[in-house]
Amino acid sequence: MMLQASKVRQLCPNYFSSGNIQMMMTSASKDVQVSVTPASCLHDESVQIRAEGLAPNQDVTLYCSMKDTRNVHYLSIAHYKADDSGQVDVNTMESLGGSYASLFPMGLIGTLHPAPSEYKFTRFFKRDVVNPNILELSVYDGHLTEEEVCAPECQKPLASTQHERHYMGPGVQRIPVRYGKVRGTLFLPAGEGPFPGVVDMFGTAGGLLEYRSAQLASRGIASLALAFFAYDDLPKSLEEFNISYFEEAVEFLLKHEKVRGPGVGVIGTSKGGDLALSMASFIPSILACVTINCYISPCNVGMRVGDHLYECLPQHDYQNIFIDNEGALVIRRDVIDPRKYKESILPIERSNAAFLFLVGNDDQNIHSEFYAQLACQRLRAHNYKKWFEVSSYPGAGHLLEPPYSTHCSASFQHTFMLPVRWGGKAKFHILAQEQAWYKMREFLHQQLGSDNELVKEAACDKTTFLKSHL
Incomplete structure (x- = not known):
């Protein structure tokens, strides 16, 4: 369910304008998808991250999330504007802000860091190399902060997917x-x-x-x-x-x-x-x-x-x-x-x-x-x-x-x-x-x-x- 308009207005005060309300309704009605290609790979491999089915020129936040074996939450965000066809391609488009800016194809994964609720000086150690890191990638409407994305009352994402990154290849x-x-x-x-x-x-x-x-x-x-x-x-x-x-x-x-x-x-x-x-x-x-x-x-x-x-x-x-x-x-x-x-x-x-x-x-x-x-x-x-x-x-x-x-x-x-x-x-x-x-x-x-x-x-x-x- 989408948040009430008053709550979205509170979280995203700069989002509402005469055109953006209609844009939000239009994008929510479409089949929005976010994808990571390949969906599963070795940890030293790069991937392609895309969001499709958005409204033309829609402002969105891409959100990447992961938990370690101690259940510490790591995240990163990036702000993008969809192109005229309603697509965001992280490999070819610049981030407008968030955890990084400019063209940075692996920025969402490389800039993962402790969430606002965690101790900020926590270092990620991969202790269990047999099992992969499981990342969740989501796309949200509007340009949100880390605190807004993590807030319990935040809107649901327009789309989400999971991505696995393996440390051990087949047969190792x-x-x-x-x-x-x-x-x-x-x-x-x-x-x-x-x-x-x-x-x-x-x-x-x-x-x-x-x-x-x-x-x-x-x-x-x-x-x-x-x-x-x-x-x-x-x-x-x-x-x-x-x-x-x-x-x-x-x-x-x-x-x-x-x-x-x-x-x-x-x-x-x-x-x-x-x-x-x-x-x-x-x-x-x-x-x-x-x-x-x-x-x-x-x-x-x-x-x-x-x-x-x-x-x-x-x-x-x-x-x-x-x-x-x-x-x-x-x-x-x-x-x-x-x-x-x-x-x-x-x-x-x-x-x-x-x-x-x-x-x-x-x-x-x-x-x-x-x-x-x-x-x-x-x-x-x-x-x-x-x-x-x-x-x-x-x-x-x-x-x-x-x-x-x-x-x-x-x-x-x-x-x-x-x-x-x-x-x-x-x-x-x-x-x-x-x-x-x-x-x-x-x-x-x-x-x-x-x-x-x-x-x-x-x-x-x-x-x-x-x-x-x-």
Whole structure:
């Protein structure tokens, strides 16, 4: 049922005019449809969102909604004006406002964020990768705010549909791992293999995060999502690491019959990045290393290699840290130069690996561009013979995730017991995630050996994306 005219007038005071009342009656009487094509896909795939059957030039709000495993509600909205034929095509038309503006085909999905009723500094984690994210897409009459769309008395949508986004492709295997001290989950691609293999790690959020490994396996890469604290019988908090734990993880991966040797790769974000550099420095069978916004020395806790301890960088002195106007802690300006603490610098020049440093230039947590360039300076100074590259993304923040992950510019962080600013401008950050994903996949396939078709697929996906988005 439609709301009474007085209530709609209250919610949308600018909507009523001599023509708009008739427009609302006309559009409500038509067969309005909203569609997502494809209706079900892998999470790293783009979609086409359309609304049809509207009145010519009708103002509408597109609304995207999703709940996580904790029942936290995420949403995004976008304001559009239908064309002369009563259609809205998000792939070709500009949003006039809402969660984003201008042409942004995947904006509704990429800008999902906590609803007004939720704690705004909540970060979306996909814990259950076996089941897809289920999104509801709706179209409403008029340009509504988030609060108006969420209000119990709001008008019913003109049309709604559901869309599924899967992390595991058909035939991908998820295998819990308890191997010696190693704790994690192995994801294997469909097929006989053998496949290039990687160890995949995240940062100080702790626990076990599987969503990137699941997606890598869906794209032909065997991936071990590796926990290193706050999971199962591992230490509950960050403690001094020993390289032997990570050696054992690599040993497990290389022993698997579906993992192609003679070496594997490693991927690490934030704290996981300096762990990845440690592995590349001290484990000869690491042949490809991808870091995402990290230091080049151990942070928080040190790394023990035999009898030697590579000490962590000193704690922040807080002289340049500040709280922004939303109450989030900004750490980027507090740059700790590892060259002043040479005992902490990891000897990456000893590595057998090729290096890909992925950097968000708007990272407000770590001055990651500075550290990535320092790493390359060190490699050049030692005449490093393997391939290495810094790939920087303007406007991207700290949390560079696989494509179409919800952009989180700040979230509560247990290390500081405060919200921490991660940075990133939504549209640039989401586009960077797409580009970095293709870059990383292509790098891993090339460096670890792979079926030619898989390398071609990654390169083809990248070329198609660049032609259609840039």
